[in-house]
Amino acid sequence: MALRFSLDTFLREHGLTAYRLVKETEGLVARGSVFAMARGDSVKRLDLENLEHLMAALGALTGKPVQVGDLITGSVEPAEVRHSAAGVPYTDDEETNEVLDDHPDILERLARYNSSQKVPS
Structure with missing residues (x-):
């Protein structure tokens, strides 16, 4: 199984939308990047600064700390x-x-x- 950026799953599980996340990260993460990441399978690379902004915004929206493992699923075989x-x-x-x-x-x-x-x- 490969790694997958699962922002789409996280948003669904918490009753959030990509649009709400765009508004929360406005000026920090490009609108198109947030929508692309929310589509899930289209993510091939992650910018750590964008990931940090997303995690902070998601934490603010959910009221709970968000960990990297909350947004990335799967495993890599050795x-x-x-x-x-x-x-x-x-x-x-x-x-x-x-x-x-x-x-x-x-x-x-x-x-x-x-x-x-x-x-x-």
């Missing part, structure tokens, strides 16, 4: 960790990542080398 050609996750070091990709058997070779070395007693 992405799979990308693995190098050597079969291990990429590191934060580009040089190491290149070696792991260029020599997929490097870890096996390193293990063989280490096992062939005698540990002094």
Whole structure:
């Protein structure tokens, strides 16, 4: 499931309209932005300053504090960790990542080398 800006749901649940929110945020958030956000699925990006103004206005209209979670629903599934050609996750070091990709058997070779070395007693 993807994240969704659910201002439309919040407005319905609290008996508010996008027009009332436009009036409450007048001069702070563009009228078209409020109506676009109230449509819900049309929101691809959020401006944090606009979000702050919306939350403050909604709090004033409802008489209750509004949290970000009240306006955003859904969840994001964790992405799979990308693995190098050597079969291990990429590191934060580009040089190491290149070696792991260029020599997929490097870890096996390193293990063989280490096992062939005698540990002094």
